[in-house]
Amino acid sequence: MLTGNALVGQSGGPTSVINSSVAGVIQSAKNVPQIENIFGMRYGIEGLMQDNVFDFGAESDEAIEGLRSTPSSACGSCRYKLKDEDLPLVLEKLKKFNIRYFFLIGGNDTMDTVHRVEAYAQSQDYDMIGVGIPKTVDNDLFGTDHTPGYASAAKYMALSVLQAGVLTRDMKKVDQFVVFQCIGREAGWLPAAASLAKECDADAPHITLFPERAFDKDKFIAKVKEVYDKHGFVSVVCGEGITHADGSPVSASETRDKFNNVEFGAMGGSAVAVVLHKMIADEYGFRGEFQVTESLPMCAADRGVAQDFEDAYQCGVKAVELAAAGTTGVMVSMTREKGSATSTFETAPLCDVAVKAKPMPDEFISEDGFSVTDAYIEYAKPLVGELPSYTKLAYNAVDM
Numbered sequence: 001m002l003t004g005n006a007l008v009g010q011s012g013g014p015t016s017v018i019n020s021s022v023a024g025v026i027q028s029a030k031n032v033p034q035i036e037n038i039f040g041m042r043y044g045i046e047g048l049m050q051d052n053v054f055d056f057g058a059e060s061d062e063a064i065e066g067l068r069s070t071p072s073s074a075c076g077s078c079r080y081k082l083k084d085e086d087l088p089l090v091l092e093k094l095k096k097f098n099i100r101y102f103f104l105i106g107g108n109d110t111m112d113t114v115h116r117v118e119a120y121a122q123s124q125d126y127d128m129i130g131v132g133i134p135k136t137v138d139n140d141l142f143g144t145d146h147t148p149g150y151a152s153a154a155k156y157m158a159l160s161v162l163q164a165g166v167l168t169r170d171m172k173k174v175d176q177f178v179v180f181q182c183i184g185r186e187a188g189w190l191p192a193a194a195s196l197a198k199e200c201d202a203d204a205p206h207i208t209l210f211p212e213r214a215f216d217k218d219k220f221i222a223k224v225k226e227v228y229d230k231h232g233f234v235s236v237v238c239g240e241g242i243t244h245a246d247g248s249p250v251s252a253s254e255t256r257d258k259f260n261n262v263e264f265g266a267m268g269g270s271a272v273a274v275v276l277h278k279m280i281a282d283e284y285g286f287r288g289e290f291q292v293t294e295s296l297p298m299c300a301a302d303r304g305v306a307q308d309f310e311d312a313y314q315c316g317v318k319a320v321e322l323a324a325a326g327t328t329g330v331m332v333s334m335t336r337e338k339g340s341a342t343s344t345f346e347t348a349p350l351c352d353v354a355v356k357a358k359p360m361p362d363e364f365i366s367e368d369g370f371s372v373t374d375a376y377i378e379y380a381k382p383l384v385g386e387l388p389s390y391t392k393l394a395y396n397a398v399d400m
Contacts, residue, residue: 001326002127003034004100008056009041009048010073010135011106011113013183013295015149016304017312018135019067019074021105024316025133026056026064032324035101044078045104045113048093049086068313071301082113087120094121094128101129101323105316107136107147111331112354118329131319132331132350135312137297139189140357143348144333148312151383152304153297154193157182157237158387161194164291165204165235166390172233177224177280177288178204181273183297184239186211186357190297192364192372194237196380197387204235205371209276212359213369214245220276221283223370228284236280238272250275305385307341318345341382 008025010018022040029035042052056064067074082090094102094117102121104114111132118130134141137153161180168178182190188210195205206227209215227234242250251272273290280286315332322330331353334343364376 001034002100002129003036004098005037005039006035006101006103006323007039007041007048007053007094007097007099008075008103009044009105010075010077011044011104011110012077012079012135013107013137014071014073014077014298015135015137015312016071016152016299016301017148017309018105019070019072020309020312021133021135021148021316022074023064023067024313025103025320026316028317028320029101032320034324036098039097039099040075043076044080045082045090045117046078046080047076049089051093051096053093053097068309069301071299071304079109081109082116087116090117091121091124091126095126099128101131101320103131103133103316103319103323105133105135107134107138107141108353108355108357110135111141111350114331115329115350115354118350129323129326129328130350131323131328132353133315133319134331134333137183137190138185138187138357140187140359141331141353142356142358143331143353145336145343146334146383148308148315149298150189151308151311152300153183153190154196154380155305155384155387156293156297156300156303157190157193158196158384159303160291160293161204161235161237162197162387162390168204168233168235168289169202169231175288176228176232176284176286177234177236179236179238179273179276179280179288179290180205181238181240181271181290181292183293184211185241186359188212188239188360188365191237191239192360192376193380193384195372196377196384197389199389202231205237206231206234207236207370208372209236209238209242210360210365210369211239211241211243212365213242215242215250216245217279221279223368224280225284228286234280234288236276238276240272242272305383307383307385311343314343314345322347339378339382341385
């Protein structure tokens with residue numbers, strides 16, 4: 001059994017429940033005799049390379065327990081692309097702090113970091129266990145049924161689009177349409193979630209645009225007119241990463257982050273919601289609104305799903321159990337029976353998870369590419385739970 005210190009960190013975008021995973025790691029690690037101290041990386045792997053490490057053992061029990069319901073990333077985060085030439089320095093820091101148990105919580109790029117650090121340590125004959133803990137509101141990690149953070153962000157989307165749709169319906173003589181942009185660089189899991197509160201054809205959203213389907217302006221504009229003629233208003237939901245058939249982003253963004261991912265809506269382009277808004281207004285002369293949520297679904301703990309917080313916590317617990325048993329080079333994964341909200345916890349090899357993004361399955365997207373199917377609703381509804389149903393008046397005319 002390895003004896004030494006544990007190190008835990010967070011990377012990439014936060015979620016409403018990511019801190020619950022940290023709490024799971026810390027509280028479980030305290031019960032593992034071979035783990036002497038539990039340290040945190042301040043600002044991810046970048047912080048480790050700068051000796052920005054803190055002692056979780058000095059935090060109160062109340063503070064650690066409080067992480068289970070606190071949103072955002074308590075350890076701080078980074079979007080640093082680990083380079084091969086960084087690995088010797090990383091190993092030097094791991095040795096300096098006698099890290100034998102390495103936990104990193106994040107998405108695709110984060111799993112790549114865990115994978116590379118763990119593999120490099122092994123190649124240099126440094127005994128260390130590395131375990132990845134899943135996190136992302138995008139729900140685009142391979143090897144797991146869903147990711148901690150997705151259910152709460154999905155609920156945020158469903159409620160926001162539902163309520164904005166009610167507003168647009170009632171104000172359609174003023175604003176004829178609304179475009180709601182949400183996170184979704186390569187996968188449409190969050191745009192899809194906007195349909196979870198939809199009860200009938202007239203309810204928002206009417207059109208959903210997925211990164212998995214190439215954007216066709218002519219078909220989109222025709223669909224807008226079809227919906228408007230039928231309902232008198234149009235609700236559009238779009239993933240930030242929708243692209244034209246040639247792969248160019250509809251947002252026209254040219255800015256990229258340190259992982260070479262396009263920064264949709266950043267300088268060098270317009271948010272895709274703005275582009276679509278102008279497209280509809282120019283074509284039909286409609287007045288409308290656009291809404292860009294960006295980080296809001298990542299930190300709305302007030303809309304969090306209780307099971308999501310628990311799943312995140314248990315992922316942290318499972319990571320420590322695996323590490324204590326000597327299992328390394330894996331990510332904690334979740335499996336779920338159809339129709340169930342509860343998960344069992346297993347593993348997926350980091351090499352199968354790193355960098356890759358899991359798209360929405362074809363069977364979850366309608367044939368015309370503008371909505372979800374019943375198969376998606378059956379998949380996601382148990383994760384999100386009950387959503388409100390709002391009154392619809394009959395508006396029977398007064399006969400005098």
